Amino acid sequence: MLSYVNVFARDIHALSRFYIDVFGFQEIAEIASPIFVGIRTGKSNIGFNAPDAYDLLQLGERKHTTGSKFLLNFDVESIEAVDRLTETAVARGATLIKPPYKTYYNWYQSVLVDIEDNVFRINHVL
Structure with a gap:
């Protein structure tokens, strides 16, 4: 089962709100943090990670990617x-x-x- 697809976002609140507003998804308030917002989509969830999460996950060298990646x-x-x-x-x-x-x-x-x-x-x- 795919539990989450996580998206690195410059503004986790604005981007998660965009998908909530368009599709009627719900925020998962109990897992929110200063660098993460999760939303329920039905069978899986979308997580929005702030840029600070790159370093937290030891992905700092990948922080400045360009082009569509997903x-x-x-x-x-x-x-x-x-x-x-x-x-x-x-x-x-x-x-x-x-x-x-x-x-x-x-x-x-x-x-x-x-x-x-x-x-x-x-x-x-x-």
């Missing part, structure tokens, strides 16, 4: 939900990279980047 995927219940949540994400500061479309593997999805330039998709399996 892709978050969020499955939703319908085509309409993809459209609606795409609009919600953009209204909350996301950048739309590829508008909702039907893929060759029979999914309906959009591709966006969040407020810290992390790539994510909103998907519905057709």
Whole structure:
């Protein structure tokens, strides 16, 4: 079971709030700290680590990476939900990279980047 996907963030509060606001996730208040915010997504969780966590985890030499290093995927219940949540994400500061479309593997999805330039998709399996 995948328990967490952790994202290093410049502003853990703003970035976690973005995903809470777009998808209706809940913060896991009992594990919050000055350098970590966790949110429940359903079957797994997303953790947001402040830059100080690089040193805590002995990853200081990796602190200044560039480019997209991961892709978050969020499955939703319908085509309409993809459209609606795409609009919600953009209204909350996301950048739309590829508008909702039907893929060759029979999914309906959009591709966006969040407020810290992390790539994510909103998907519905057709």
